[in-house]
Amino acid sequence: MPIDAILFDKDGTLFDFANTWGGFGRSVLEKLSGGDPERVAVLGQAIGFDPVTEEYSRDSVVIAGTVDEITEALIPYFPDMARDELTDVLITESATAPQAPAVPLIPFLDGLRKAGLKLGVATNDGEVPALQHLASVGIRDHFDFVAGYDSGHGFKPGPGQLIAFASHVGVDPSRVAMVGDSLHDLQAGRAAGMTTIGVLTGLAPAEALAPMADVVLPDIGHIPAWLDAN
Template sequence: MPIDAILFDKDGTLFDFANTWGAFGRNLVLRLADGDHARAAELGRVIGFDLETATYAEDSIVIAATVEEIAEVLIEYVSAMSLEELLDVLNSEAAAAPQAQAVPLVPFLDGLRQAGFKLGVATNDSEMPALQHLASVGIREHFDFVAGYDSGHGFKPGPGQLLAFATHVGVDPEQVAMVGDSLHDLQAGRAAGMTTIGVLTGIAPAEALAPMADVVLPDIGHIPGWLAKN
């Protein structure tokens, strides 16, 4: 069946993960440690983040988990803070993270819309920071649907967000492509019965994504060419 709609993960897909979230990790752990560098480095290790290099381990919880899951891991190390306060810090730092576009997004998305595709975003980030990130680079209005983990549809690797998108735009799941940089994205796509496209602008290497992907591409900019051949 032809692809009529495309659903994108956000971090590591629309935005290059390493270039976007390195600053977030550094700012977050230093804030939680009140500027104590050694303490910040320890907190970084808890979430799979290296403060010195501002990089994440392949199995870092930050890559695909929800804000609540990250907070649950960190809370025992920041005992002076309530879970609600920690969530507020995570969300505010996430919202402020400068977004490094994986490709120039306005012309890329303009091209997809002009070609007739329905477009959406499904992220395990909270909805509020997600909307701010999209708006910060002028692409909020390019999407027919945006869902965070807290939007009422569940979160990946569950298929709830994906099926909600298909329903919202009136397209059969078999005619939707799910695009992401993590196994969570691709597992969700498979569970929803969608075509799955892996991209390498996150942390996961091609060999990790390949078992769950119909194709693995360098970045989202290669999607139109691939769709034209399939």
């Protein structure tokens, strides 16, 4: 099937995961712990993050989880803090995190739009921080659709966001490609009946993505050549 629309995950796909969220993880845990190194280490272990190396484990809840799921992992360590308060801290801090584009995004997205493709973003991040991240690198207006876990369509690996995008742009799901760096992204794509493209700018290796991907590429910059060849 020809591809008429592309839906991108955000973290690890449009933006390089390690270069964006490594330093952020340490800074937000230091803020939550009042700078206590031992408490930072404990909180890091709860979310699969090493604050010394600034690296996430491959099963870290931060990689593909929602803010609510990250809150769920951390809230036992904050008995005097309301769940909503902790969630608000995480959302506020993440919204201002500097983003590291996986490729030069403006020319890349300009090229896709000039080719007539409809574009969207489906992320398990919140919608507000997602919009801020896109705007911070000048690409908000390149997308026809942006959905977070809290936009009313559910979250990945469920297909709700993906079906909503296809409906919004008027393209049959079979003519949409879902692009992501995690199994959650690709499982959602398969459930929606879309072509699935894995990329290696997250933390998952190619062999982990391959069973759910129609193709695994080094990064999103390889998509135009792959589309041309297929």
